[in-house]
Amino acid sequence: xxxxxxxxxxxxxxxxxxxxxxxxxxxxxxxxxxxxxxxxxxxxxxxxxxxxxxxxxxxxxxxxxxxxxxxxxxxxxxxxxxxxxxxxxxxxxxxxxxxxxxxxxxxxxxxxxxxxxxxxxxxxxxxxxxxxxxxxxxxxxxxxxxxxxxxxxxxxxxxxxxxxxxxxxxxxxxxxxxxxxxxxxxxxxxxxxxxxxxxxxxxxxxxxxxxxxxxxxxxxxxxxxxxxxxxxxxxxxxxxxxxxxxxxxxxxxxxxxxxxxxxxxxxxxxxxxxxxxxxxxxxxxxxxxxxxxxxxxxxxxxxxxxxxxxxxxxxxxxxxxxxxxxxx
Amino acid sequence: xxxxxxxxxxxxxxxxxxxxxxxxxxxxxxxxxxxxxxxxxxxxxxxxxxxxxxxxxxxxxxxxxxxxxxxxxxxxxxxxxxxxxxxxxxxxxxxxxxxxxxxxxxxxxxxxxxxxxxxxxxxxxxxxxxxxxxxxxxxxxxxxxxxxxxxxxxxxxxxxxxxxxxxxxxxxxxxxxxxxxxxxxxxxxxxxxxxxxxxxxxxxxxxxxxxxxxxxxxxxxxxxxxxxxxxxxxxxxxxxxxxxxxxxxxxxxxxxxxxxxxxxxxxxxxxxxxxxxxxxxxxxxxxxxxxxxxxxxxxxxxxxxxxxxxxxxxxxxxxxxxxxxxxxxxxxxxxxxxxxxxxxxxxxxxxxxxxxxxxxxxxxxxxxxxxxxxxxxxxxxxxxxxxxxxxxxxxxxxxxxxxxxxxxxxxxxxxxxxxxxxxxxxxxxxxxxxxxxxxxxxxxxxxxxxxxxxxxxxxxxxxxxxxxxxxxxxxxxxxxxxxxxxxxxxxxxxxxxxxxxxxxxxxxxxxxxxxx
Numbered sequence: 110x111x112x113x114x115x116x117x118x119x120x121x122x123x124x125x126x127x128x129x130x131x132x133x134x135x136x137x138x139x140x141x142x143x144x145x146x147x148x149x150x151x152x153x154x155x156x157x158x159x160x161x162x163x164x165x166x167x168x169x170x171x172x173x174x175x176x177x178x179x180x181x182x183x184x185x186x187x188x189x190x191x192x193x194x195x196x197x198x199x200x201x202x203x204x205x206x207x208x209x210x211x212x213x214x215x216x217x218x219x220x221x222x223x224x225x226x227x228x229x230x231x232x233x234x235x236x237x238x239x240x241x242x243x244x245x246x247x248x249x250x251x252x253x254x255x256x257x258x259x260x261x262x263x264x265x266x267x268x269x270x271x272x273x274x275x276x277x278x279x280x281x282x283x284x285x286x287x288x289x290x291x292x293x294x295x296x297x298x299x300x301x302x303x304x305x306x307x308x309x310x311x312x313x314x315x316x317x318x319x320x321x322x323x324x325x326x327x328x329x330x331x332x333x334x335x336x337x338x339x340x341x342x343x344x345x346x347x348x349x350x351x352x353x354x355x356x357x358x359x360x361x362x363x364x365x366x367x368x369x370x371x372x373x374x375x376x377x378x379x380x381x382x383x384x385x386x387x388x389x390x391x392x393x394x395x396x397x398x399x400x401x402x403x404x405x406x407x408x409x410x411x412x413x414x415x416x417x418x419x420x421x422x423x424x425x426x427x428x429x430x431x432x433x434x435x436x437x
Numbered sequence: 438x439x440x441x442x443x444x445x446x447x448x449x450x451x452x453x454x455x456x457x458x459x460x461x462x463x464x465x466x467x468x469x470x471x472x473x474x475x476x477x478x479x480x481x482x483x484x485x486x487x488x489x490x491x492x493x494x495x496x497x498x499x500x501x502x503x504x505x506x507x508x509x510x511x512x513x514x515x516x517x518x519x520x521x522x523x524x525x526x527x528x529x530x531x532x533x534x535x536x537x538x539x540x541x542x543x544x545x546x547x548x549x550x551x552x553x554x555x556x557x558x559x560x561x562x563x564x565x566x567x568x569x570x571x572x573x574x575x576x577x578x579x580x581x582x583x584x585x586x587x588x589x590x591x592x593x594x595x596x597x598x599x600x601x602x603x604x605x606x607x608x609x610x611x612x613x614x615x616x617x618x619x620x621x622x623x624x625x626x627x628x629x630x631x632x633x634x635x636x637x638x639x640x641x642x643x644x645x646x647x648x649x650x651x652x653x654x655x656x657x658x659x660x661x662x663x664x665x666x667x668x669x670x671x672x673x674x675x676x677x678x679x680x681x682x683x684x685x686x687x688x689x690x691x692x693x694x695x696x697x698x699x700x701x702x703x704x705x706x707x708x709x710x711x712x713x714x715x716x717x718x719x720x721x722x723x724x725x726x727x728x729x730x731x732x733x734x735x736x737x738x739x740x741x742x743x744x745x746x747x748x749x750x751x752x753x754x755x756x757x758x759x760x761x762x763x764x765x766x767x768x769x770x771x772x773x774x775x776x777x778x779x780x781x782x783x784x785x786x787x788x789x790x791x792x793x794x795x796x797x798x799x800x801x802x803x804x805x806x807x808x809x810x811x812x813x814x815x816x817x818x819x820x821x822x823x824x825x826x827x828x829x830x831x832x833x834x835x836x837x838x839x840x841x842x843x844x845x846x847x848x849x850x851x852x853x854x855x856x857x858x859x860x861x862x863x864x865x866x867x868x869x870x871x872x873x874x875x876x877x878x879x880x881x882x883x884x885x886x887x888x889x890x891x892x893x894x895x896x897x898x899x900x901x902x903x904x905x906x907x908x909x910x911x912x913x914x915x916x917x918x919x920x921x922x923x924x925x926x927x928x929x930x931x932x933x934x935x936x937x938x939x940x941x942x943x944x945x946x947x948x949x950x951x952x953x
Contacts, residue, residue, distance in 0.1 A: 152835070155832065155835035155836075157493070158493070158835075166567055166568070169567060200493075201485065203485050203486060204485055204486055204491050204492070204493050205486065205620070205623050206486070206623070206624075215639060277674065278677045278678055284678060285680060286671050287640065287641075287664075288640070380667060380668050381668060381670075381671060382671070383664070383667070383668065383671045384640070385638060385665075389639075389667070392667070393667070396831065397494075398829070398831055398832075
């Protein structure tokens with residue numbers, strides 16, 4: 110077997126193992142979604158039946174939610190339907206509308222928000238982390254690290270409120286809320302997505318910057334960097350062509366964690382900015398006890414997180430030498 | 438070379454941000470200055486669907502559905518009824534039937550015309566619905582077409598209040614195509630209202646004026662957008678940036694921020710004293726709450742003025758009467774009960790009650806979470822220990838009506854500004870799991886069939902109000918305001934039907950002067 114074939118085999122095996130992990134995670138999350146409903150206080154059927162409910166309408170709601178069946182068959186039924194993307198119909202947020210349609214409408218908003226927030230985090234964190242790592246312990250390093258720690262300590266909703274007050278209300282540079290689809294108006298989309306993405310991205314950038322700094326400090330201390338410097342290579346070439354590749358794995362790993370962090374923040378941020386994404390949908394479904402939508406949002410959110418992390422794993426494979434990959 | 442590439446990137450990034458910001462400023466300026474009459478309202482919830490028969494939460498859907506669906510009768514902003522799709526109506530002397538005479542010039546979005554057969558089909562469909570709307574016609578026995586333009590409703594028991602239900606949910610008329618295809622109707626309305634649904638996103642519904650609308654006596658806004666903004670602060674922010682020009686305002690920080698804007702001339706506030714009241718519901722089946730002296734003692738322990746001034750921005754007028762001002766049955770002489778701890782303790786002693794612990798359901802959202810601890814402290818002063826059981830807002834009433842709780846702090850909302858309507862809901866109806874004494878039930882039964890607007894009815898309802906004032910079943914606290922923050926350009930804020938009832942208004946009469 111040639112070196113290329115060997116690397117290919119190792120790569121495929123690595124990714125298949127990760128994919129199996131994704132499937133197992135999703136199954137566990139789905140089971141958790143069904144079990145979680147059992148822990149919710151009160152009777153979901155009573156709330157789902159809405160105002161002025163009668164015993165008949167409550168019984169009807171209980172039946173359509175599947176709550177009249179025992180737990181174990183309900184779990185298997187949910188798993189089976191989930192494989193076909195069938196989460197049932199919305200109980201009272203959008204009665205009669207398939208949950209998959211309701212989620213499909215919200216998903217582009219959240220994906221936009223997550224991607225732009227991540228982009229902002231990376232664009233800020235990488236240069237800041239590298240600048241801090243170039244001279245560890247210097248005034249610049251301490252200043253940037255301190256700034257990152259400060260932003261890390263501030264809750265995202267506080268950042269959001271400040272951005273709205275200053276950039277939207279006082280300066281009128283951006284809208285205070287809402288969302289416009291990129292297909293409808295790309296410029297309006299960018300205008301509406303900027304503040305919410307900054308709200309989430311700045312906090313993620315802080316954590317990422319610290320990780321970038323640590324990774325580069327370690328890399329800059331390596332013999333090959335000193336050798337490259339001694340050979341007269343430019344700093345920029347050393348950083349971008351050599352050090353970045355070696356620091357990429359821990360940085361990419363933290364980027365994967367940031368996706369989960371950003372997704373965790375969307376409930377508050379989407380509500381502050383009145384964006385009709387998954388976060389608002391999650392909040393409304395809990396408020397209105399729309400169980401099918403709650404379960405659908407839980408599973409889709411988990412899918413987003415594991416999906417992004419699988420993507421990160423693919424990127425890691427691309428930058429990781431095959432010997433390290435074999436050991437992984 | 439190195440510098441120019443980095444510089445290029447920075448320049449491109451700066452251009453993108455500037456274009457985005459300018460686009461935002463321009464569009465906001467257009468929204469507030471060049472829109473020529475467009476109204477943009479910030480509300481709390483989004484419509485769940487367009488078929489009134491399938492609405493699980495009709496109060497939530499009403500502000501949206503009301504723009505595209507006319508009702509048989511119009512509920513005016515002062516709570517009185519006026520003609521709408523029914524140009525006139527007659528209530529039989531025994532109040533056991535209602536005859537509606539329909540307009541002949543009404544056309545629906547699908548091209549079908551209003552006639553008695555369509556109205557009968559609509560009403561029968563609502564009667565058979567598996568949602569709350571069926572309850573609005575629970576007292577209707579039969580619905581028949583008298584002729585092509587007249588419909589008769591025969592009632593099971595004399596109750597002219599049915600007319601009020603024909604002015605909202607059960608009165609909304611759907612076109613023939615909508616009735617034939619409920620699945621399509623849930624996604625796209627088929628009404629005859631003053632507006633037509635132009636577009637809908639998960640966070641806003643935009644309506645445009647119906648060019649062929651039958652009512653030529655009023656000028657309707659060319660465009661009306663109702664925005665879903667759950668967070669009250671988001672509504673105020675959106676108002677300040679000009680993205681909306683009218684917002685519903687809640688008591689608390691939201692009101693304070695809105696008032697600050699109004700004080701500096703950045704907006705105006707208009708407040709309706711709605712028929713809704715914050716109230717402690719009591720389960721009179723649960724000892725010792727079955728004793729009138731105990732209930733009276735609890736009422737005397739509540740410092741309504743302090744709750745209003747300290748917790749509710751001074752906007753929630755104290756009340757001890759089931760019929761606040763603006764409601765049929767209102768008695769001006771029935772002032773809010775003054776706090777009297779000594780008298781309350783004496784009443785408890787005479788009832789033989791001491792060391793009483795009361796569990797009270799509390800919805801887990803403001804202002805209930807603010808009022809509840811205050812009540813806990815006030816009741817504690819007379820020796821009643823209160824344990825607060827927080828529940829989800831949506832679960833509160835369903836939990837309460839099961840009858841296992843002793844007390845509940847919540848909002849007493851009536852769909853009709855009428856003491857009998859309140860009583861049917863909270864005294865003899867499902868929200869009073871302990872039932873009511875025979876004398877109170879008799880007063881309700883006596884007032885119920887009397888003609889709306891008659892002196893007889895007003896007198897009978899006042900008797901009911903006085904009886905429940907002197908011997909309360911539940912404990913009203915204060916009259917909840919319905920407040921709107923709006924820009925100077927917006928007109929019609931003082932003419933919002935249903936602002937008195939649900940805080941879910943019909944925005945059809947709002948308009949906006951173009952700003953030059």
